[in-house]
Amino acid sequence: MAAKAASNLGYIPPDGGWGWAVVLASFISIGFAYAFPKSLTIYYKEIQEYFSVSYSQIAWVSSVMLASMYAAGPVSSILVNRYGSRPVVMVGGLMVCSAMVLASFGTSIVHLYLCVGVIGGFGLAFNLQPALTIIGTYFHAKRPLANGLAMTGSPVVLFTLAPLNQFLFDSFGWRGSFLILGALVLNCCVAGSLMRPQVPEDNLQGVEIQNERREKGCIDVSLFKHRGFLIYLTGNVLMFFGFFAPVVFLAPYAKHLGVDEYSAAFLLSIFALVDMFVRPATGLLGNTKWIRPRIQYLFSFAVSYNGACHLLCPLASGYVGLVVYAVFFGMAFGMVCSLLFEVLMDLVGAHRFSSAVGLVTIIECGPVLLGPPLSGALVDILGDYKYMYYACGVFMLVPGIFFFIMHYYNYKRLDEEQRQQQSAQMRTCGEAVQLKMDQEGTQE
Structure with a gap:
């Protein structure tokens, strides 16, 4: 590809x-x-x-x-x-x-x-x-x-x-x-x-x-017939319902647990600092010869890793536990953000990327806007932030597993299509050679 x-x-x-x-x-x-x-x-x-x-x-x-x-x-x-x-x-x-x-x-x-x-x-x-x-x-x-x-x-x-x-x-x-x-x-x-x-x-x-x-x-609307694009779009729509809310509610959650305002705000600084270094490191990792040919699997892992972090967050005890969560969440968030558009370009190609990102952003507009308010409503109804983190964890883990399964299927189909294309080219070349030999025999 x-x-x-x-x-x-x-x-x-x-x-x-x-x-x-x-x-x-x-x-x-x-x-x-x-x-x-x-x-x-x-x-x-x-x-x-x-x-x-x-x-x-x-x-x-x-x-x-x-x-x-x-x-x-x-x-x-x-x-x-x-x-x-x-x-x-x-x-x-x-x-x-x-x-x-x-x-x-x-x-x-x-x-x-x-x-x-x-x-x-x-x-x-x-x-x-x-x-x-x-x-x-x-x-x-x-x-x-x-x-x-x-x-x-x-x-x-x-x-x-x-x-x-x-x-x-x-x-x-x-x-x-x-x-x-x-x-x-x-x-x-x-x-x-x-x-x-x-x-x-x-x-x-x-x-x-x-x-x-x-x-x-x-815009190239034929992308809606592109297998890889549809896999990316389907998983991302579900993922974005739980993508931003954990960041928005990190400081309020800490205050809810009795952490002072300064320490709660410092959690976001830790998160941002880790995110800052993880993004280029992920790009470097994705550029290696072992990861690049199957980079969709790295993205699938990053999305699943986010989900696992959120599911484990309520188990964190005290401020030290929240700091550990902020570090691991910053790593997970930075990995997804670093790969978010690279994997789309890998699927559709650079020549169709502009159209693809335009279609993706307008469709993702809904979950991006609705995710944090729905999560906030969940906190209001149940009176506890942990259920919001559980919900966001599910919304990240499910598309992560979906990406693993569907990209395995997509890579398998791509390999089959490539073999069929090579076989067709070999047959075409063989027919051309045979035709040339027949022509030369007729002339003799």
Whole structure:
């Protein structure tokens, strides 16, 4: 599958050179896309008091932003297919900047929904998909490593924005902070400028693939007939119901067990720090000759590992037990995030990845939004966080087992199809040789 994906690009990816600058650009772009909605929560209390709204109303700002980012996936994919990654990322950076500047003059909570939520969310979508897509055009042999490094942008940017936002909040309030954040996110435009299109000048075939793609400028819906894509999509929809809730409720769960606020918050720092180092390490592991040919199994293990962590979490006793859980959960979460888009590219190929990620994100929008609220409702009904962790564990473990079984079946079918293709080619070659010999015999 990997060799076929590379050949379908019409050229051989350089696996280095300017590609490392592209990885840096993707690191920045992906980092802002995932970390920005989470980092804004530091301003919620002041905004809530300023507009005299409930906590649930102010919480919808990040929810709308995240929903818009996922829902805009197909739009972003269409634009990438038609114009390439560079202009889309630069427009995305300008959109998020404009959203934050307009929000700083907000007069109502609805104003923030529209500016930060809708406009900002669309801008983040224009940062995410192009950054993921362009890596596949520069890397093939080293692609898992490149994807792992790029996905590390999320915890690194979040780790940086968290204290920065606190400083900005203390110094300038939420309005001034939004203006400064608007200027800061313009770094995505700089990142976009580094995303030079990978089209070798001496390769006319590569130019004709890209021209055909841009003329169509649409999403490849035939992916819904692709066996590997359907396996990925089915498992991910179930997985995302339990993917984010354990992170959201980690600190509240610790407080529920009697841990002080500072120590509870420190659990998230431990989690983020472990996540930060595990993502590139997973990319390096996925790039080895033993793992790369069957990288879907590593992803299956990572998803199952997440589920096992959540199922064992309620057994953790005291603060030390929660620290151990945070470490193992950070490892599991980082492994999944590092491989999440690499395995999709491995299944559908780099040439169809833009369409695939657009379709996946809009379908995953539902479980991403509903997962944490449903988990919170479970806590409200049963009055204990452990049942929420049990539920999330099941929602992760079941798709992990599903991935193991279905990828075993998929790899087996792929091997059979490859053998049949080779047999057909050998028969064709044999027939051609026989025909040539018959022609030569007739001439004699």
